[in-house]
Amino acid sequence: MDKQTINTLMEHAREAVKKAYCPYSHFPVGAALLTEDGKIYTGVNVENVSFGATNCAERSAIYTAVSEGYRPGFIKAIAVAGETDDFLTPCSICRQVLVEMAGPDTPVYLTRKDQEIYQTSVRELVPMAFQSLNM
Structure with a gap:
């Protein structure tokens, strides 16, 4: 993928x-994904006082x-951003959703508050992914 994209x-x-929307943790996260057909979808973390009802930016x-009709394999790349000192990685739940909705070699771009970008992949984030109910 080219640097401009x-x-x-x-x-x-x-x-x-x-x-x-993070009134409890004060830990804002944003994500943007690029579909195979060139559309960009963004998401944010949305907290709830029960915390278990919180949704992460990547899954948002x-x-x-998905609510607009996309199905597994539609993600060309995803980027995750926050105001952290180190690169902000997806949580384990988001990683598992990425395993199902993106290919193993799908690029995952991470950043931190100095705006440096680190590239990894779904496979590198989840090296022994659970991929099937037929295992």
């Missing part, structure tokens, strides 16, 4: 951070695209 995707993720973006 990566930067554009990350800009969408960084803009999404500003819309996060993925579920929005």
Whole structure:
């Protein structure tokens, strides 16, 4: 993927951070995913006082695209942004959703508050992924 596309995707993720609803943790996260057909979907973390009802930014973006008809394999890349000192990685639940909705070699771009970008992949985030109920 070219650098301009990566930067554009990350800009969408960084803009999404500003819309996060995180009154309890005060830990805003934004995500932006690029579909195989070129659309960008963003998501933010949305907290709830029960915490168990909280949804992460990555899943918010993925579920929005799924609600518009996308099915597994539609994600070309995903970017995750926050105001952290180290690169902000998806939680384990989001990683498992990525295993089902993206290919193992799908690029995952992570950033931190200095805006440096780190590239990894779904496979690197989940090396021994649970992929089937028929195992």
